[in-house]
Amino acid sequence: MARLNWGMIGGGEGSQIGPAHRIGAGLDGHFTLAAGAFDVDPAKGVEFAGTLGVAEDRAYGDWRAMLEGETARDDRVDLVTVATPNATHYEITKAFLENGFNVLCEKPMTMTVAEAEDIVATARKSGRICAVNYGYSGYPMVRHMRAMVAGGELGRVRLIKAEFAHGFHANAADADNPRIRWRYDPQQIGPSAQFADCGIHALHMASFVSGQEAEELSADFVSCIASRTLEDDAMVSFRMSGGAVLRLWTSSVAVGRMHGLTLQVFGEKGGLSWEQEHPNQLYWTPVDGRTQIIERGAPDLSAAAQRASRVTIGHAEGMPLAFANIYADLAEVIMAEKESRSPDPAATHYPTALDGLRSMAAISAAVESANKSGNWTDARPPSFRG
Incomplete structure (x- = not known):
């Protein structure tokens, strides 16, 4: 496979997520980091680009300069990763899609459901890829879970239990730490904090593995640290499209929990259990059988x-290897288009703008439900309702 040109917005020096994207994109040799606007400080961004080997004329001070510069090039980037703060995702993603670029956007895709609906429509109109980085779906054993469910090995799925709980924001003394405070600021993250940050990863995993989407939900949000406007702990129950029930817990104040992403799927014929901190092992228990x-x-x-x-x-x-599988999928689909062939079907299950839209609809519904003492609320995007 020929190398593709890749560009990155955000993810600069000190970024939590930037290195994982660069390792993932570069692992298989499919992508060359050709351009970037890495920092909100233009000078820092240009300087950091140099340390990554980006040519001076493609080290941009901001995303608008990158859009203008790359649009004018014959060797423009084939994929743009948007790894900026949440509030900027919509504007940047929409602008690059409208100008004919493929985009991989960090989650959450947007700040509102209306913005998410617009991104889906924009991607369809442009004919470009709009992927969303639910990167944990790239783990091999998560994909094996999906294959087992799709192959009928569990029978009808009855119950799903998903968690994404950690304790790294449990210290009230850190409430004003800038690296933590922004995650609970509605102006920067939207109407939900912990559920929007981590809970939607667990929700996407549940849907990805089970093949079912959220239809209704009941949510309980809590701010365990009183100074926070938004929730740092949430318990959400879902009724799924295929009849399963999903119980989801997400927290940032669960002291002693580290990463905390786990998924259990229980069906008529057996149950599966997987933990992100022990990703090599998948536990399978058939009915009346041994684990x-x-x-x-x-x-x-x-x-x-x-x-x-x-x-x-x-x-x-x-x-980073899970992220690399997302990038490998995108590289295969982009190259297939360039070569006028059909992509490997196994490469077409990467998370899309539709997944981003469903997540935003779930966030909106969960906020509404939590504000109404857990009332059951329609979790579907407006465009999916009858």
Whole structure:
């Protein structure tokens, strides 16, 4: 596969997410980091671009300059990653889509449902890819879970339990720390904090694996640290499109929990359990049978899991490798278009703007439900309602 040109907005020096994207995009040699606007401070962004090997004429001071500069080039970037603060995602993503660029946007895709509906429409009109970085769906064993469910090994899925709970914001003394404070600022993150930040990862994973989407929800939001305007703990129950029930807990004040992303799926014929902190192992328990450990890299895994496995069995994998699978999917789809061929079907399950829209609808519904003492609320995007 020929190398594709890649550009990045945000994710500069000191960024939490930037390095994972750069490792993921570069791992397979599909992408060359050709352009970027890495920092809100233009000078810092240009300087950092130089340390990454970006040519001086493609090290931009801001995203608008990058849009103008790349639009004018014959060798424009094939994919733009938007890794900026939440409040800027919509404007940047929409502008690049309208100018014919493929986009991978960090989550949440937008700040409002209306903006998300507009991004979906813009992507359709432009004919460009708009992916959303629900990167944990790139893990091989998560893809194997999906294949087992789709293959009927669990039978009808009855119950899903998802968690994304950590304790890194539990110290009230850190409430004014700028690296933490912005996550609870409605002007920067929108109407929800912890659910919008972490809970929608767990929701997307539940939908990705089960093949079911959220239809109704009941939410309970709590600000355990009183100075916070937005929630730092949430419990949300969902009624899913295929009849399953999803119980989701997300928290940033669960002292002792580290990353805390887990998924359990229970069906008529058996149950599955997976933890992001131990991603190589998938636990499978058939009805009336013993619990079995399915190891990543084993020769009898699904084709989807085999395609996503990058290191030999028994060796640890990590988040950047999961991100790399998303980038590998996008590279395959982009190259297939360039070569006028159909992409590998296994590469077409990357998270899209529709997933971003469904997440925004769930956030909006959860905020409404929490404000009404947990009333059951329609969780579907307006465009999906009858």
